[in-house]
Ligand code: ADP
């Protein structure tokens with residue numbers, strides 16, 4: 196047998212053949228280490244076993260049942276077989292049904308005992324358990340309290356990932372060294388790494404799971420904090436590029452409106468940082484423009500790049516998605532063209548030939564401004580004289596992306612645009628390395644987007660409302676939390692009994708509205724209204740085609756996942772409907788709402804709540820009464836803790852491309868942990884700015900793992 200190590204390919208694990216290996220690769224799982232750090236997306240508390248008579252039909256529970264009859268299978272129609280048997284415990288009897296699983300007749304025999312997991316339903320007077328999960332119950336052998344549930348891809352079951360992960364852990368743990376300095380670990384009462392890794396996958400009990408999560412969330416926040424602290428240390432030591440004084444009039448004459456006060460201030464800040472400097476001369480600018488969605492940050496970037504290009508330096512603008520990069524390019528290149536500034540668009544999907552030409556033009560200095568996605572991070576690009584790097588981050592934090600780009604020109608200036616109104620209390624830590632320009636007012640003439648919170652019972656009226664908006668010449672976004680039904684395994688709708696929070700951002704439960712199916716549904720209900728679907732798994736070309744058609748008004752209703760969140764601008768859109776709104780963070784909802792109300796027409800936002808906890812009702816209520824992004828962010832922080840500010844805006848279950856990919860910090864609502872992680876990071880960097888001391892080498896390596904390169908086709 197092969198001896199496995201952390202970098203062994205998953206194919207070397209027993210039971211993983213070439214097909215499985217490919218499927219795992221699709222989930223980004225290539226090595227033993229990848230599996231170990233692929234944390235479950237939720238857990239089923241199957242140890243929570245209830246007598247049949249005491250269970251409600253709202254939640255899933257564990258049931259310890261004895262099989263009372265042999266399995267009877269019947270083919271109902273082509274492609275549908277039903278297998279049924281009866282089972283009991285001391286409190287009652289129920290009927291267990293499996294669809295398309297005729298093989299279960301070899302599993303269940305009269306008198307044998309199993310632990311089932313599922314949601315009971317009541318049909319007339321009999322209790323039903325449909326497609327439950329099950330494990331044989333053997334006296335003396337303890338079954339796990341919590342069963343991990345992993346993100347899946349077509350053809351792979353969570354059980355398989357579980358089994359493979361167990362093997363990976365066995366291979367990984369013996370040689371794993373805790374990278375966290377012991378002193379920090381003990382001071383903060385954190386579990387050791389091996390304990391955390393073992394229990395995040397296979398928690399011994401609820402407390403062990405909580406300890407594991409706390410430790411691993413701490414690590415993520417610590418690394419994030421390290422990235423920030425290192426960047427700000429660096430800034431103090433270097434001299435920056437000096438731009439020449441320049442006249443902004445030629446550019447301002449092209450822009451068809453007057454800048455707001457906030458925009459003017461932001462532009463002045465940039466001018467001071469890059470042209471005027473202070474007593475200490477010019478330092479590399481590290482500035483963030485924070486302004487609510489729609490406040491007009493793009494034009495500030497446009498001006499900053501103009502200042503840069505006027506001094507014959509190159510500027511790069513990086514957007515989080517291809518859609519947004521294209522939109523920026525279209526808008527800006529039209530302006531720059533009139534000023535004799537050469538602008539290029541570089542995307543992951545740009546053809547190899549075109550890429551080669553652009554690379555050459557960047558290297559020779561022919562290209563003045565390049566706009567793109569993470570494709571800009573490619574090591575094949577070397578700039579002739581990069582002077583300014585702008586990242587349009589929206590919801591995402593790209594400290595390390597910035598660092599990577601920054602590597603291309605140490606003295607270049609950096610400008611970040613963010614629409615995430617970070618609460619002041621978090622801003623200091625999260626953007627500690629950046630000077631802040633705030634745009635607090637909206638361009639004049641903006642209307643308030645009236646917001647409503649409704650439930651399923653409003654479905655028909657909602658349909659009529661769409662029709663009405665379209666009849667008035669408007670367009671409509673419908674945002675859903677997931678892409679399509681995942682029925683790769685007989686995965687019935689489940690809700691984790693406890694730790695419900697765990698599933699909030701990542702769940703793909705069947706009862707969630709999914710974009711593909713919902714689009715189909717609306718198409719039928721809306722008659723001859725043009726409906727299209729947009730999601731992150733479509734090819735970049737298809738996405739662009741749909742987006743372009745929506746911009747041109749050829750599509751009236753766009754059903755999508757959160758890919759629309761990031762900055763698209765269709766002023767004719769007047770209605771934003773958000774399905775399962777309870778699944779989204781408030782700041783995210785606010786961003787989505789900002790997609791409408793951009794033109795002159797009255798606009799509306801409807802939050803459709805799929806039900807759920809009281810807390811989520813009051814959260815949505817905040818959206819109805821509050822329109823200020825900062826206020827919303829503060830409330831989100833109060834209600835939910837800092838976790839939401841780490842959440843990726845990509846609910847498609849794809850890995851966040853570039854920057855930090857938070858797995859656990861996004862679930863953490865422990866402000867204190869957040870603060871301790873950040874002060875620990877600061878302390879480490881003060882003592883050891885490059886993490887070169889021996890006790891920090893492991894941490895440095897860990898930090899590097901957070902940098903994901905060039906995944907630019909994912910958006
Ligand atoms: P965001 O800050 O969300 O990136 P954008 O830069 O996309 O916002 O701007 C939103 C819209 O507002 C754009 O259509 C832009 O042309 C317009 N806009 C920006 N600044 C002004 C202004 N000062 N007056 C009028 N319209 C403006």
Ligand code: MG
Nearest residue numbers: 492493587762
């Ligand atoms: Mg924007």
